Amino acid sequence: MTITDRIKELCDHKGITIAALERALDFGNGTIRRWSTTSPSVDKLKMVADYLGVNIDYLIGDGLNKKDHKDIAKDLENIMFDLETNEDSPLFYGDSIDETDKALLKNALQNALEVVKIRNKEKYTPTKYKQ
Template sequence: MNIYQKIKDLAASKNISIAELERKLDLSNGSLYKWTKTSPSIDKVKLVANFFEVSTDYLLGLSNDRYSLSDKEKADVGFRVENILNGIETDDKVSFFGEPMDDEDKAAIKAALQTAVAINKEHAKKKRLNQNK
């Protein structure tokens, strides 16, 4: 399935036409159809991916996982994890198995939090998008 067909399917799942999508994204009339013959710029692909809350990899056919996180969502995961870690770093009494947390412990916690937050965000996204069908 090419990028245009994926966009067409995604638009149909949101009950909007391609023309309406182009207007919402401030793209010229017929520009999405042109993607069947020419390669779009990455900025335009990101714009469409963020609108539909899918990854650019999904649109480009590099992934079949429609629910994987978009670049914007990945940045949100990172932001949430940083907020959690900032709370840990400012609290002197936080310990890890009875010992004060060092940088290696914090890095391990950060990696685990990023994975957990990303998994939960993907799960919530899948649930939300399936409810909209």
């Protein structure tokens, strides 16, 4: 699935067109459709990701499948639970952590888990060399 396919899918889910997304982000007409043949700038990709409520990795395809994402979500849930409730945790000070801090920590942990999963998959995937 290409970047434009993912954006189209997300727009459909939100009930908007790509043209409406382009107008909302003050992009020129056809900007996103051209990304099927050209590479978008990181700034524009970030704007689209933020607007659609996803991360850039999702838009560009992170190399993880549904099972990987389920495993990461389960691991993340367990880690967050342990960090919040375990008295030996570095974050447990007798009170629960602030919701904003919790969200930031959760995002950072999720990103770290995804990177590790991707690196481990790459490590064990045979590389094809051009001759």
